Amino acid sequence: MVLSKTASESDVSIHSTFASRYVRASLPRFRMPENSIPKEAAYQIINDELMLDGNPRLNLASFVTTWMEPECDKLMMAAVNKNYVDMDEYPVTTELQNRCVNMIAHLFNAPLGESETAVGVGTVGSSEAIMLAGLAFKRKWQNKRKEQGLPYDKPNIVTGANVQVCWEKFARYFEVELKEVKLSEGYYVMDPEKAVQMVDENTICVAAILGSTLNGEFEDVKLLNDLLTKKNAETGWDTPIHVDAASGGFIAPFLYPELEWDFRLPLVKSINVSGHKYGLVYAGIGWCIWRTKEDLPEELIFHINYLGADQPTFTLNFSKGSSQVIAQYYQLIRLGFEGYKNIMENCQENAMVLKEGLEKTGRFNIVSKDNGVPLVAFSLKDNSRHDEFEVSEFLRRFGWILPAYTMPPDAQNITVLRVVIREDFSRTLAERLVLDIQKVLHELDVMPSKKDIDIQKTKSVAAAWKRFVEDKKKTNGIC
Numbered sequence: 175m176v177l178s179k180t181a182s183e184s185d186v187s188i189h190s191t192f193a194s195r196y197v198r199a200s201l202p203r204f205r206m207p208e209n210s211i212p213k214e215a216a217y218q219i220i221n222d223e224l225m226l227d228g229n230p231r232l233n234l235a236s237f238v239t240t241w242m243e244p245e246c247d248k249l250m251m252a253a254v255n256k257n258y259v260d261m262d263e264y265p266v267t268t269e270l271q272n273r274c275v276n277m278i279a280h281l282f283n284a285p286l287g288e289s290e291t292a293v294g295v296g297t298v299g300s301s302e303a304i305m306l307a308g309l310a311f312k313r314k315w316q317n318k319r320k321e322q323g324l325p326y327d328k329p330n331i332v333t334g335a336n337v338q339v340c341w342e343k344f345a346r347y348f349e350v351e352l353k354e355v356k357l358s359e360g361y362y363v364m365d366p367e368k369a370v371q372m373v374d375e376n377t378i379c380v381a382a383i384l385g386s387t388l389n390g391e392f393e394d395v396k397l398l399n400d401l402l403t404k405k406n407a408e409t410g411w412d413t414p415i416h417v418d419a420a421s422g423g424f425i426a427p428f429l430y431p432e433l434e435w436d437f438r439l440p441l442v443k444s445i446n447v448s449g450h451k452y453g454l455v456y457a458g459i460g461w462c463i464w465r466t467k468e469d470l471p472e473e474l475i476f477h478i479n480y481l482g483a484d485q486p487t488f489t490l491n492f493s494k495g496s497s498q499v500i501a502q503y504y505q506l507i508r509l510g511f512e513g514y515k516n517i518m519e520n521c522q523e524n525a526m527v528l529k530e531g532l533e534k535t536g537r538f539n540i541v542s543k544d545n546g547v548p549l550v551a552f553s554l555k556d557n558s559r560h561d562e563f564e565v566s567e568f569l570r571r572f573g574w575i576l577p578a579y580t581m582p583p584d585a586q587n588i589t590v591l592r593v594v595i596r597e598d599f600s601r602t603l604a605e606r607l608v609l610d611i612q613k614v615l616h617e618l619d620v621m622p623s624k625k626d627i628d629i630q631k632t633k634s635v636a637a638a639w640k641r642f643v644e645d646k647k648k649t650n651g652i653c
Contacts, residue, residue: 191214191215191218192218194212194215196211196212196215196219197215197218197219201219228573228575229573231598231599232573232574232575233575234574234575234576234577234592234593234594234599234607235575235576235577235592235594236594237387237420237421237448237451237452237547237594237596238448238450238451238456238457239450239451239453239454239455239456239457239596239597240456240596240598241596241597241598242454242455242456242501242505243508245504246501246504246505246508249497249500249501249504250456250497250498250500250501251497253267253495253496253497253500254495254497256495256496256497257493257494257495257496258271258296258493258494258495258496258499259487259492259493259494264496267496267499267500270499270500270503271296271499271503272291273503273506274296274449274461274499274502274503274506275292275293275294275295275296275461275463276291276292277506278292278294278423278447278461278463279292279293279294279463280292281427282419282423282427282436282437282445282447282463283436283437283438284437284463284465285437285465285466292463293463293464293465293466293467293469293470294461294462294463294464295461295462295488295489296449296459296460296461296498296499296502297446297459297460297461297462297489297490298458298459298460298491298494299448299450299457299458299459299460300338300340300418300420300446300447300448300451300460301338301340301343301460302460302489302490302491303446303447303460303461303462304340304341304344304416304418304446304462305340305343305344305347305348305490306462306488306489306490307416307444307446307462307464308331308344308348308350308378308379308416309348309474310444310464310469310470310471310474311331311378311379311414311416311443311444312329312348312350312378313471313473313474314378314469314471315329315376315378316329317471324375328351328376329349329350329351329376329377329378330350330351330352330353330374330376330377330378331344331345331350331351331352331353331377331378331379331380331381332353332354332355332369332372332373332377332379332380332381333352333353333354333355333364333369333380333381333383334354334355334357334363334364334365334369334383334386334393335354335355335356335357335364335582335583335584336357336362336363336364336383336386336387336388336582337354337381337383337418338387338418338420341381341418350378351376353372353377355368355369355372356582356583356584357581357582357583357584357585358584358585359585359587359588361585362386362388362389362391362541362581362585363383363386363389363391363392363393364382364383364393366393366394366397366398366401367401369398370398370401370402370405373402373405373411373413375409375411377411377413378413379413379414379415379416379443380398380402380413380414380415380416381415381416381417381418382395382398382415382416382417382418382435383417383418384417384418384419384421384422384423384426384435385419385420385421385422385423385425385546385547386546386547387421388551388579388581388582388590388592389541389542389543389546389549389551389590389592390421390542390543390546390547390548390549390551391542391543391546391547392422392426392430392433392435392545392546392547395415395417395434395435395439395442396433396434396435396439398415399415399439399440399441399442402415402441403440403441406441413441414441414442414443414469415439415441415442415443416442416443416444416445416446417435417436417442417444417445417446418446419435419436419445419446419447420446420447420448420451420460421448421451421452421547422435422452422546422547423445423446423447423448423452423453424447424449424451424452424453424454424514424518425452425518425546425547425548427514428511428514428515428518428519429515429518429519429522430545437465442465443464443465443469444462444463444464444465444469444470445462445463446460446461446462446463447460447461447463448460448461449461449498449502450498452518452521452547453502453505454505454509454514454517454597455498455501455502455505456498456501458494458495458497458498459498459499459501459502470488474488475487475488476488517597518548520597521548521595521596521597521599522548522595523601524548524595524599524600524601524604525548525549525550525595526544527601527604527605528550528593528595528604528607528608529542529544529550529552531604531605531607531608532550532552532608532611535608535611535612535615536555537554537555537556537615538552538553538554538555539552539553539554539555540552541553541588541590542592547594548594548595549592549593549594549595550592550593550595551590551591551592551593552590552591552592553588553589553590553591557589558623559618559623560618560621560623560624561578561589561624562578562589562590562591563578563589564618564624565578565591565611565614565615565618566578566591568614568617568618569610569611569614572610572613572614574607574610576591576592576593577591577592578590578591579592593607
């Protein structure tokens, strides 16, 4: 005889997830719920909300990698439960990080001997790397001023107004004055001559950007080095250079190998680069490389032993995942110099395809340069009726995410749109984007301008108020 039982309401295993009470009732949003829910329901609830996010591969605002090979995805998932700082427990992961540091240091032409190891550290991104580099500069400057019996309470750093916000964070968090070289229309990077003029005895370093966030342009680090060398000789100072190569560090060695921007220049003491940008790793990895051991003050390095052995550490945080470090090593050995070169050349070619397509419309000025980070920054030739922000808004209906923004001082009257060309942005997508931009322009052309709409709204409100007043006079004789 077959025995059977009646399923209870609590037996969720026989219910469709979407028919269960867990997805039919609201969950508290800002307080932890009192009771547990099945794993299937929790997954479905979160997955459904995440569907409303934009498509990462169509997010053309971001420099951050949005695609990696499945084999690398497997390695990352296998290491997702490894804490990177447990060096004694995960010595191979630590070794892979050290290999990455040395590979990148050699890529940046660090002056290393045959058996000499590089000085560097993996970080959660270029923001942390910049904080660490800035702290090293500040401490070295303070130590020297103390030795000389000079005041050391007013350090400053010289940058262009085009720097990423992490430089402003460093200055504010660690009490360093930020001296910015203003931009000008048509010149959207730091002017080396103006930068050197701003250097004084309290300058801990000058920061040069290899790949401006605004238009992808490389700043002239070679000219900055030459001008600063001359000023140092005249004043007796030894003001160094840091290169923020967050975007350009994995581009210049492959596309512009003759360009001198790295440790080939004597005053360049440290370089940061984002592994999660053109290093081709998912978000969460950056690198800071120092020229020599002398450029990283020993007192900034902590030594701990409570995880099993003496472990040096120089980071702002402590625990972090190992997956991104392993992924960076995978990309470096999987692609090699040849693979990175091919990818960067392809990105640059697709940028040119997009640029030429935009130019053919006759509606845009190209603000970016052909040499630099593979991106296209452009502005409307005529924005009197409709502006770049409207173009950005209308493109979202096609799934594209393009940022529109104003330039920093003193070029804030310029508004641009920017498309970052990443590895997974194909020629087909570039051509499709041009077609969709043309559709948006045609749609905007037949629409009234924002100014006309505002005037019409004002007239409508005035007419409605006038009718209201007249009706009051008729009924009550008063208003």
